Amino acid sequence: MKARIKVTTPSVYGNKKYNIAISELKQRLSLIITALIGAAFGFICLGAYIVKSSQSQIIPYLVTVDTHGVILAKGRVDLNKQIPDEAIAATLSNFIKNLRSVTSDSKVQRDFILEAYAYVKEGSPALQKLNDFYNNENPFIKQEKGCINITINNVISQEHNRFQIDWTEEISDALSLSKKQMFRAILAYSVSHEAAKDPDALLLNPLQVFVEDFAVSAVLNN
Structure with missing residues (x-):
């Protein structure tokens, strides 16, 4: 098969x-x-x-020091909580220093101006006075004649979100001759609890303390 x-x-x-x-x-x-x-x-x-x-993630950090530079306290700043008067006083003192200082270094002088503007809000009386001051007292013209160094003497808290600041201006010319003049300012301020949209502005003014208005007057030397 x-x-x-x-x-x-x-x-x-x-x-x-x-x-x-x-x-x-x-x-x-x-x-x-x-x-x-x-x-x-x-x-x-x-x-x-x-x-x-x-x-950009910028977290304000506050460091409090004494007159010798010793750190007394430090920590993050919660803008939703009340900012210490010492921090506000330091911010307003920086505003005065940036506003009134005159240096021979044009780049440093420009930084002074930018920081001064970072402390005022759009539309505030302080902004108009700041513009008028720089128009009448141009620091870039002043620096050709000499420098102005600022020393803060007193910072006194007042009612209704105001501070009084007393300082001395030491004016030196090209011949190294100097003279001193005392000044006083009353500053009204506010604190913003809104998140800053401009990272550069936040770096210059991390506590968001703004000068709303200010008045400067000369003090007669004793």
Whole structure:
């Protein structure tokens, strides 16, 4: 009896080969789709990290020192809480120093002016007085004649968000001759609890203490 040999027809063999090819293609597509999803997720995470890193995060930090520079207290400042009078007094004193100082270094003088403007708000009486002062007492013209050094003498808290500041201006000319004159200012201020939109302004005025108005007068020397 002759053995029977089972012969696979070409059509059946072709179907099996086609099914195997389709199965392999599906597996490859599945791997490719998984890789693409992973890459897309990685790009999303990278983009979120870049955006987060590019955002300015400035946290005001207050350090209180005595007259010898010894640190008395330090810590982060919560703008939603009341700012200590000492910090407000220091801010207003810096405003006076930036406003009245005259130096031979034009870059430093420019920084004085920028910081003075960082302490006043748009539309306030202080802003108009600041503009008038620089128009009439241009420090870049004054520096050609000499320098003015500021020494704060007294800072006294008053009612209704006001401070009195007394200081001495030492005026020196090109011949190293100097004279002194005392001044007094009454400053009205406010504290903003809104987040600053300009990072540069926040760096110059981290406590968000703003001069609303001020009046300066000369004091007769004793």
